Structure formats: C-alpha cells, structure tokens
Amino acid sequence: MSEMVQVKVPDIGDFDEVEIIEVLVAVGDQVAEEDSLITVESDKATMEIPSSHSGTVKEVKVNVGDKIAEGGLVVILESSGAAAAASSETAKEEAPAAEPAPTPAVEVAPKPAPAPSPVPQVEHKPSPTANINPVSFKNAHASPAVRKFARELGVDLSKVSGTGRSSRIVKEDVQSFVKQVMTSGGSSGGAALGVEPMPDIDFSQWGEVETQPLSKINKLTGKFLHRNWVTIPHVTQFDEADITSLEAFRKQSNKDYEKEGVKFTLLSFMMKAVAAGLKKYPRFNSSLDASGENLVMKNYFNIGIAVDTPDGLVVPVVRDVDKKSIVDISIELREISIKAREKKLKPSDMQGGCMSISSLGGIGGTSFTPIVNAPEVAILGVSKADMKPVWNGSEFEPKLMCPLSLSYDHRVIDGADGARFAAYMCHLLADARRLLL
Numbered sequence: 001m002s003e004m005v006q007v008k009v010p011d012i013g014d015f016d017e018v019e020i021i022e023v024l025v026a027v028g029d030q031v032a033e034e035d036s037l038i039t040v041e042s043d044k045a046t047m048e049i050p051s052s053h054s055g056t057v058k059e060v061k062v063n064v065g066d067k068i069a070e071g072g073l074v075v076i077l078e079s080s081g082a083a084a085a086a087s088s089e090t091a092k093e094e095a096p097a098a099e100p101a102p103t104p105a106v107e108v109a110p111k112p113a114p115a116p117s118p119v120p121q122v123e124h125k126p127s128p129t130a131n132i133n134p135v136s137f138k139n140a141h142a143s144p145a146v147r148k149f150a151r152e153l154g155v156d157l158s159k160v161s162g163t164g165r166s167s168r169i170v171k172e173d174v175q176s177f178v179k180q181v182m183t184s185g186g187s188s189g190g191a192a193l194g195v196e197p198m199p200d201i202d203f204s205q206w207g208e209v210e211t212q213p214l215s216k217i218n219k220l221t222g223k224f225l226h227r228n229w230v231t232i233p234h235v236t237q238f239d240e241a242d243i244t245s246l247e248a249f250r251k252q253s254n255k256d257y258e259k260e261g262v263k264f265t266l267l268s269f270m271m272k273a274v275a276a277g278l279k280k281y282p283r284f285n286s287s288l289d290a291s292g293e294n295l296v297m298k299n300y301f302n303i304g305i306a307v308d309t310p311d312g313l314v315v316p317v318v319r320d321v322d323k324k325s326i327v328d329i330s331i332e333l334r335e336i337s338i339k340a341r342e343k344k345l346k347p348s349d350m351q352g353g354c355m356s357i358s359s360l361g362g363i364g365g366t367s368f369t370p371i372v373n374a375p376e377v378a379i380l381g382v383s384k385a386d387m388k389p390v391w392n393g394s395e396f397e398p399k400l401m402c403p404l405s406l407s408y409d410h411r412v413i414d415g416a417d418g419a420r421f422a423a424y425m426c427h428l429l430a431d432a433r434r435l436l437l
C-alpha cells in the first residue's frame with residue numbers, strides 16, 4: 001500500500017537557516033532512501049539533504065534560492081514498501097484519528113532521516129583511473145549524479161571548473177573537461193598530467209597545528225588559477241615605465257580634484273594605457289574558442305582589476321575603459337574596490353573582462369609573474385615604482401621607474417608582440433597626454 005510522506009530537513013547542525021542552491025529532484029522522479037533531494041549552502045559548507053524514504057516525488061515544496069531550516073518541508077513522496085510501513089506508524093501517532101485525510105500526508109520526524117554530511121558522500125567504487133585524488137574529489141562542489149558521471153568517465157572533479165550556481169560543477173562542465181582533455185591530446189589539465197596526488201600528511205606529528213578552512217573565494221580562485229597555470233603556456237615580459245611626469249600630473253590632479261573627492265592612483269592611468277594597448281594590438285583583446293582553433297576578437301575594452309580582500313582575490317571588471325575619462329575610471333575603481341572588500345560584487349561585475357591588471361604597487365616588490373586570467377590572454381602586473389638613476393646619454397637623471405610584468409598566453413601572442421605591447425605601455429605612461437589621444 002502506498003502513502004504520502006512529507007520529507008523534511010533533518011538536523012543540520014548549527015545552522016538556523018541555509019540557502020537552497022540546487023533542487024535535485026522533480027515531480028515524477030523515483031528516489032531511493034538516502035538519495036539527495038536538495039543542496040543547501042551555508043557560510044561554511046555545502047550539504048546535500050537526503051530523502052528519508054524511497055518513493056515517487058509527488059510535490060516539490062522548495063525552489064532554488066529559498067531559505068530553509070531544520071524541519072522545513074522539502075518534498076512529498078508517494079512512498080511504498082518497508083520505509084513507508086515504518087513511517088506510517090509515525091503517522092498514526094501524529095494524525096488526528098477522527099479526521100482521516102483521503103491521502104494522508106505522513107509527518108516524518110526530521111531526526112530519523114540520515115544526517116547530511118557537510119561534504120557530499122563519495123561512493124567508494126573502484127575508479128577507472130588512478131589519477132583521481134580521493135580527498136579533493138570528495139570536496140568537489142557537485143551533486144551525487146555528477147559525481148557518479150565523473151567517476152564513470154574517470155574525471156577528477158577537483159580539476160573541473162564549475163559553471164553552475166556558486167560555481168557548482170554540473171554535468172556539462174564534466175563533458176567540457178573531457179572534451180578539452182581529448183582535443184588537447186591529454187595535456188590540458190591536472191587529471192591528464194599523470195602526476196602523483198598530494199599525500200595526506202598528518203602535520204601534527206611534528207608540532208602543534210591548527211586547521212583553517214579555505215574561504216569560498218580561495219577555493220574558487222585556487223581552481224581557476226590552477227587550471228590557468230597548468231593549461232596556458234605563460235611567458236612574462238618585464239619592462240620599466242618612466243612615470244616621473246605622470247606622477248607629477250597625478251599629484252597635481254589629486255590637488256585639482258580634492259574638493260570633488262576624486263583620488264587618482266596610478267592604476268587608473270594604467271587601465272587607460274591597457275585599453276589603448278588592446279586597440280593597438282588586437283590579439284591581446286582576444287580569447288581562444290573552446291575548440292582551441294579560433295580566436296574570438298573583441299571590439300570592446302573591459303579591464304579586470306585584481307582586488308585583494310580579506311577573503312581572497314577577486315577580479316571585478318570596469319567596462320568600456322576606452323570611452324571613459326580618467327576621472328570616471330578613478331571613481332569607478334574606488335567603488336568596485338569598496339564593493340569587493342564588502343563582498344557586494346555580483347557575478348556579473350566580474351565577467352566580460354578583456355585583460356586584467358594586478359597591481360601590487362601599493363605594497364612593494366620589484367616584479368612578479370601574474371597568472372593569465374583565462375579566457376583572457378594577457379595580464380599586466382604592476383610593481384612598486386622607485387626613483388632610479390637613468391642614463392640620458394650624457395648623465396644620470398633621477399627618474400621614477402615603475403616595473404611592469406606582462407604575462408601572456410604564448411599560444412596566442414608571440415614573444416615579439418609581448419615585448420611590443422609592454423614597450424607601448426611604457427611609451428604611453430611616459431607622458432600622460434598620450435593617454436588622451
């Protein structure tokens with residue numbers, strides 16, 4: 001005999017309310033006991049809420065984006081078999097005997113449901129490939145169905161970038177990963193490198209330790225940086241821009257605009273210079289398409305800015321830099337830095353960049369090798385400007401020299417063009433008036 005069962009959120013630990021980021025079932029689906037129904041996300045972890053019963057989904061009571069807490073109704077199942085028999089006892093206790101409903105919805109107490117684990121469970125089936133790192137696979141942000149699919153294909157989910165909500169890995173991401181590995185002859189990712197996974201080391205054997213979870217941003221950027229580092233043949237071109245006169249102009253402009261509350265930093269000028277560089281060298285304003293056989297040339301000039309926040313690195317994008325004045329860019333730069341640090345950036349604020357700038361000039365250092373922010377093909381690193389003696393042909397002159405580190409994707413940009421682009425940056429920055437042309 002079948003009966004209706006309400007499946008509710010079981011004890012989820014310390015969380016009052018969590019957001020539903022994925023609904024994994026639809027009306028008509030057959031679910032087995034412990035199959036995941038929804039995925040919820042708290043500040044600390046992602047959890048899958050399992051079904052307490054097997055049966056057919058009759059009603060889905062939640063939507064993506066809803067907040068839910070312990071005891072919240074997730075689905076109504078038409079349950080049959082042993083599980084239903086067990087739960088019907090609960091129904092007898094809870095349903096008022098005098099008012100039998102035509103199809104009684106059985107209240108299932110949250111507690112007996114299998115507790116969700118903070119990290120989705122991995123089925124320990126033998127993997128078709130030894131390259132899967134079990135620890136990172138287990139921590140990957142994906143549903144059981146996607147995990148199963150990845151395991152069948154031998155894909156290490158820790159190497160796959162998620163395009164789903166909150167960067168969750170969806171089936172299409174696994175498919176694109178496989179396609180990418182296949183089309184690049186097996187050289188396109190960590191899974192194909194055939195290297196040993198990192199061992200799981202107990203560091204406490206050598207002294208006191210404390211484990212701190214990586215922030216969401218750390219994990220996300222870590223994945224993208226790893227992918228970009230492994231898949232893009234990087235070259236970094238170093239140069240030095242003489243910004244002596246630009247700096248004088250910047251300081252004067254800061255005085256001129258003090259009342260308006262506008263503050264110019266070198267970065268606004270750099271952004272304008274990069275936009276001009278993209279116009280002069282259009283290959284820098286391109287992306288390889290998914291096949292790796294075509295370049296998509298862009299006719300817009302959006303610049304990504306790496307911003308250091310307490311939770312990690314984010315890269316908001318300033319659009320149409322070529323059309324904006326340095327005043328407007330400075331104002332926008334200040335706004336996005338504040339938004340970034342207050343965690344108010346929307347995903348769309350970080351999309352559509354053509355080339356990024358990573359400025360460590362306010363901190364220090366003489367040069368560094370930034371990692372290209374794919375699908376962009378180049379990134380400009382800016383280090384701290386310093387006064388240096390520069391030979392003018394007859395004597396040394398004190399000049400404020402700003403180190404530039406231009407990393408580029410060597411599949412798209414030849415070394416000579418890399419050097420030309422960097423030299424063009426120096427040419428533009430040497431005289432602020434050139435940025436206006």
Ligand code: CAO
Binds near residue numbers: 265
């Ligand atoms: N040389 C010397 N001084 C510099 C400089 C440079 N290249 N760049 C900036 N400065 C100065 C600024 O002019 C400012 O000084 P004043 O107050 O006297 O004008 C001071 O350093 C602080 O600048 P800032 O860092 O606040 O502002 P910014 O516009 O240069 O940068 C932002 C803004 C958001 C990019 C920056 O705050 C930041 O987060 N940088 C880190 C980016 C990062 O982490 N990159 C690494 C990514 S890993 O690849």
